[in-house]
Amino acid sequence: MLTIGQFSKKTGVTIRTLRYYDEKGLLKPTYVSPSGRRYYEDDNMVTLQKILTFKFLGYPLEDIQSMLATSDLNLHKSLVRQKQEMLIKKAQIEKTIATLEHAITLSENQEEIHTDVFLSIIHDLIHSDEQHTYFKTLLPEDLVDELEQLYKENITDYTRHHLETTLKLKEAYRKQLPDEEVLLIVEEMVSIIPEHLLTRIIEASKQIDEGTEIDESLFHMPFTKEEEQWLERIMKKSILGGNNDE
Known part of the structure; x- marks a missing residue:
């Protein structure tokens, strides 16, 4: 022994x-x-x-x-089942690596990274497939598919643009900039979406019930409650002001 x-x-x-x-x-x-x-x-x-x-x-x-x-x-069945589980893990690992590579690219040349904003973007990357499926319950499928394809083809530009404009909005809140300047930042934020698609999004959004609750588990908001309320007030004021002009 x-x-x-x-x-x-x-x-x-x-x-x-x-x-x-x-x-x-x-x-x-x-x-x-x-x-x-x-x-x-x-x-x-x-x-x-x-x-x-x-x-x-x-x-x-x-x-x-x-x-x-x-x-x-039954070794054969066990091995087949184990292979399927390992393939799922492989896909998860590959997605994690791709997300890390994208995060590294985004963080390059950034003197200071706002953690909440950055994590919000990474969260969206991780849950992009689930978000894609969820948006199809709210918007026309062909519109969601076209937006998804456009996003994947320009993912670095889109996420960097979102990062930069979100940081501008947070800075606008900190400085309490005039509403007109805030609205310009909002316009800049959505300007990356082609006009014809943005128009369709706006029209389709009007068909969504006001009581519809967003699945918050799929979205990590980069704004504090105070920032959200501030931005919502400005947006409502802008819309009401636009209606009065009409």
Whole structure:
């Protein structure tokens, strides 16, 4: 029999990991002395190889434990299911990497980054697919698809523009600029959207029930409550003023 130290050297698995596997019931030593020293034999090596193989394939320890204890395991079905789960994780990792690359590009040459605004943009990047689906419940599908395609083709320009104009609005609130100057920033913010699409968005928005609540879990607002109320007041004042002029 081998001591836990000898077994560790032979297998390349740390003593700490072997003790953890013992505690979890994954790999029990062949013998434990009255003083608590663990001893292992060749049969333990076979079990350990199975554990390491399943770990390499991405199985969590809880699943490995049940798989080792099951004599009639349908390995093929289990492997197919595990492959599907790993493909999902792969897609998530690829999306995370793409988001990080985009975030790095956005943060370049930025002397100071406003955390709330930046995180709002990153949140939108992460949840873009869910937002796309959600907007289809409010706006015509072809309009949403066209906007999505345009956004993906110009994602860096769009997000940088959004970052810059949002920061301008927050600075306008801090300085309490006149409403006319604030409205110019708002116009600048939406100016990146082609006029024909912006017109369609405005018309389609009129058809949305006033009581419709936005799914806040999909959107991370970069403004404080005070900033939102300030901006809403200016926008309402502008709209009412426009109606009076008519």
